[in-house]
Amino acid sequence: MSHRLDENDVLWAPQAVVQEQIASILTAWGMKPEHVAATAEVMADADACGIDTHGISMLPPYDDRRRRNVITLDTDINVVTETPTTALIDAGGGLGYVPSLLATKMCIDKAKVMGMAAVAVRESAHFGATGFYTRLMAAAGLVGIATTNGSGPRTAPTFGKDGKLSTNPIAFAAPTKRHEAFSLDMATTTVAAGKIRNKWNEGQRLPLGWASDADGNPSDDPEVYISRGGTQTPLGGTRDLGSHKGYGLATMVEILSASFSGASLDTSPNHGSNKPGSMEIGHFFLAIDPTQFREEGDFEASTDELIDMLHATKPLDPEHPVMVAGEPENIVRAERKSTGIPIPPGLRSQIQEIARQSNAAFVLV
Amino acid sequence: MMTDDIKHYPAEIIEKQTAAFLTAFGMPDDYVAITASIMTDADMRGIDTHGIACIPNYHERQTNNWVTLDGPITVVRDNPATALLDAGGCLGYPAAHRAMQMAIEKAKKVGLGSVAVRNSAHYGAAGYYSRMAAREGLVGFATTGTSAPRVVPALAAEGALGTNPIAFTAPTKRNKPFNLDMATSTVASGKIRNKAVEGQELPLGWALDRDGQAVTDSAEYRNGLNMTSLGGTRELGNHKGYGLGAMVEIMSCCFTGASFVMSPNHGKRTPGTMELGHFFIAINPVFFREAGQFEETTDQLIDDLHATTPIDPSQPVLVAGEPEDMIEEERAKTGIPMPPGLRAALAKLAGECGAKFYLS
Numbered sequence: 063m064s065h066r067l068d069e070n071d072v073l074w075a076p077q078a079v080v081q082e083q084i085a086s087i088l089t090a091w092g093m094k095p096e097h098v099a100a101t102a103e104v105m106a107d108a109d110a111c112g113i114d115t116h117g118i119s120m121l122p123p124y125d126d127r128r129r130r131n132v133i134t135l136d137t138d139i140n141v142v143t144e145t146p147t148t149a150l151i152d153a154g155g156g157l158g159y160v161p162s163l164l165a166t167k168m169c170i171d172k173a174k175v176m177g178m179a180a181v182a183v184r185e186s187a188h189f190g191a192t193g194f195y196t197r198l199m200a201a202a203g204l205v206g207i208a209t210t211n212g213s214g215p216r217t218a219p220t221f222g223k224d225g226k227l228s229t230n231p232i233a234f235a236a237p238t239k240r241h242e243a244f245s246l247d248m249a250t251t252t253v254a255a256g257k258i259r260n261k262w263n264e265g266q267r268l269p270l271g272w273a274s275d276a277d278g279n280p281s282d283d284p285e286v287y288i289s290r291g292g293t294q295t296p297l298g299g300t301r302d303l304g305s306h307k308g309y310g311l312a313t314m315v316e317i318l319s320a321s322f323s324g325a326s327l328d329t330s331p332n333h334g335s336n337k338p339g340s341m342e343i344g345h346f347f348l349a350i351d352p353t354q355f356r357e358e359g360d361f362e363a364s365t366d367e368l369i370d371m372l373h374a375t376k377p378l379d380p381e382h383p384v385m386v387a388g389e390p391e392n393i394v395r396a397e398r399k400s401t402g403i404p405i406p407p408g409l410r411s412q413i414q415e416i417a418r419q420s421n422a423a424f425v426l427v
Numbered sequence: 428m429m430t431d432d433i434k435h436y437p438a439e440i441i442e443k444q445t446a447a448f449l450t451a452f453g454m455p456d457d458y459v460a461i462t463a464s465i466m467t468d469a470d471m472r473g474i475d476t477h478g479i480a481c482i483p484n485y486h487e488r489q490t491n492n493w494v495t496l497d498g499p500i501t502v503v504r505d506n507p508a509t510a511l512l513d514a515g516g517c518l519g520y521p522a523a524h525r526a527m528q529m530a531i532e533k534a535k536k537v538g539l540g541s542v543a544v545r546n547s548a549h550y551g552a553a554g555y556y557s558r559m560a561a562r563e564g565l566v567g568f569a570t571t572g573t574s575a576p577r578v579v580p581a582l583a584a585e586g587a588l589g590t591n592p593i594a595f596t597a598p599t600k601r602n603k604p605f606n607l608d609m610a611t612s613t614v615a616s617g618k619i620r621n622k623a624v625e626g627q628e629l630p631l632g633w634a635l636d637r638d639g640q641a642v643t644d645s646a647e648y649r650n651g652l653n654m655t656s657l658g659g660t661r662e663l664g665n666h667k668g669y670g671l672g673a674m675v676e677i678m679s680c681c682f683t684g685a686s687f688v689m690s691p692n693h694g695k696r697t698p699g700t701m702e703l704g705h706f707f708i709a710i711n712p713v714f715f716r717e718a719g720q721f722e723e724t725t726d727q728l729i730d731d732l733h734a735t736t737p738i739d740p741s742q743p744v745l746v747a748g749e750p751e752d753m754i755e756e757e758r759a760k761t762g763i764p765m766p767p768g769l770r771a772a773l774a775k776l777a778g779e780c781g782a783k784f785y786l787s
Contacts, residue, residue: 178508178541220745221744223738226731236674252664253664271662277738298663302630313607314747323715324724327724355511361681365677367687375584377582378582387674
């Protein structure tokens with residue numbers, strides 16, 4: 063497979079090349095070499111499985127945050143407190159990937175000994191796709207949960223007009239044997255902000271329930287969200303369809319991510335830019351070892367059986383069989399192994415410009 | 428139904444009545460005390476579907492030998508941070524209560540505790556157990572399996588999961604604990620039934636017919652409707668509600684070996700037990716920060732959310748648990764409302780099973 067530019071000017075690049083590009087820019091920004099390798103790997107993995115909002119397309123916002131001095135790329139990571147089942151990590155204001163990988167490893171090691179472990183991270187920033195970390199736990203035979211708070215409080219509570227919480231994602235993964243791991247990774251909003259932006263780019267209306275105007279009324283006009291102070295809805299969309307549940311889940315994620323770690327709350331004034339060199343974001347990770355409850359392999363056999371049953375559910379449309387969480391990403395991953403990762407022309411020129419400005423090699427050619 | 432016909436009873440009377448039924452059904456005294464107390468707590472907090480209204484249903488399960496009301500609770504496995512209990516086929520309350528107590532004890536000692544329960548049945552409102560943890564200064568989490576596959580996965584035409592609830596409670600100081608207790612379906616089936624009783628149209632996204640098509644005519648309820656996963660439609664993210672529902676099924680059944688709601692003959696495959704599973708977690712905040720700091724941050728978050736500009740000034744922004752807290756405060760004064768239909772059913776049942784009737 064080689065890079066190829068298609069008729070829409072989209073470059074299809076192998077995952078290794080995307081990873082190399084990310085690494086060269088992070089290195090040019092002054093991130094420590096051992097942090098660069100891990101960060102680039104997690105980011106390129108998001109691109110490889112179709113989570114295009116959390117891979118190389120994050121470099122422009124990271125560049126902006128670096129210039130505004132709200133992240134510290136050459137930071138050290140410290141374990142603040144540690145017990146046999148728990149730990150608190152201080153990420154030193156850096157991007158969240160490396161401290162989150164450390165938190166995940168600590169969860170795995172501790173859960174293998176104690177049966178269960180939880181690690182909180184403070185003084186952090188964006189950590190990519192939440193599901194990456196829980197999939198690592200599942201690969202180690204454990205059930206994993208991960209959460210993070212965010213930096214863009216654009217989600218309005220039920221009954222409220224103002225954006226107060228971010229997309230506050232939760233991820234959950236469970237190990238299997240015959241199937242790929244069950245891997246849920248979801249924002250607690252109805253849709254990701256990027257989906258509203260895409261509709262706006264294309265001049266399309268929004269399905270009612272995605273966004274509200276500044277007065278809190280449901281709106282199908284993407285412009286109200288983009289430029290007129292509108293908000294995103296919590297999962298459920300409207301009060302009638304249970305938006306109080308999505309709002310409750312988003313608040314749960316905020317509590318797990320900020321109350322255990324002491325991170326800045328999404329609701330704090332100037333959240334994300336209160337402290338030079340740190341966005342003060344928090345994460346939370348938890349792992350449970352199934353062999354504490356049942357014989358080795360029994361948990362996986364049950365999970366496989368559940369997935370079989372869900373697959374066997376009668377579909378609405380025979381062309382679209384019922385799937386379980388994680389499978390759409392697995393399908394994209396298999397596809398992109400042969401096609402490469404699509405880099406659209408707008409993103410490609412942004413990356414080229416960032417590479418030029420920071421004297422990093424540009425390899426997406 | 429006329430509101431005039433609704434009588435109100437103090438919590439003690441409802442609890443005594445609930446206990447009288449459970450005793451008449453053959454449940455031992457120590458289980459009765461715990462079960463009646465948890466069921467009455469649901470009635471006090473306005474979760475009317477999970478209190479004394481469950482009694483006729485429990486009677487049916489006992490009569491059909493789907494539950495064993497004097498089943499022994501056994502500790503199958505016990506480790507420093509985890510345990511597995513067997514509920515002996517009983518209603519889930521006593522074993523669930525014991526499980527959360529064990530999770531709390533473990534979390535106080537080693538920071539975390541998770542306890543799974545197998546061989547169980549309905550345990551009432553999930554939020555009761557997570558609130559137990561918050562009363563001890565811990566974060567609590569609870570899930571359970573269910574008995575009817577009425578919730579439809581994204582892209583599916585038929586039900587494959589139950590209402591699969593998640594409860595999460597966090598301790599606070601100034602505010603009441605944050606207490607989320609939610610079905611992972613868009614609405615509870617009781618809400619669809621209520622619309623049918625009143626002849627009102629169903630909001631689009633609540634219910635599906637047997638072919639998986641959206642239904643708004645509540646008269647269809649008679650023909651059997653399924654419920655959507657939270658999100659309601661694919662466009663509004665029902666794959667997320669479905670994902671959460673599957674997560675709850677995994678936590679409740681895969682750690683325990685309980686029967687899946689989709690398993691053939693689920694709930695009836697072994698005499699004397701419905702084979703439901705539950706899962707509980709407790710986490711101790713002082714293992715992460717100084718005592719009081721977790722509560723301080725959570726209180727600040729709740730204050731900030733309360734300060735959100737409301738769409739309608741007469742409807743301020745709340746956090747999870749507050750609607751129930753308000754009802755509990757109100758019912759402490761007014762008593763628990765008992766609609767005439769339920770009261771009549773309970774009176775008849777009391778006569779049949781020889782329980783004393785206190786609601787005259």
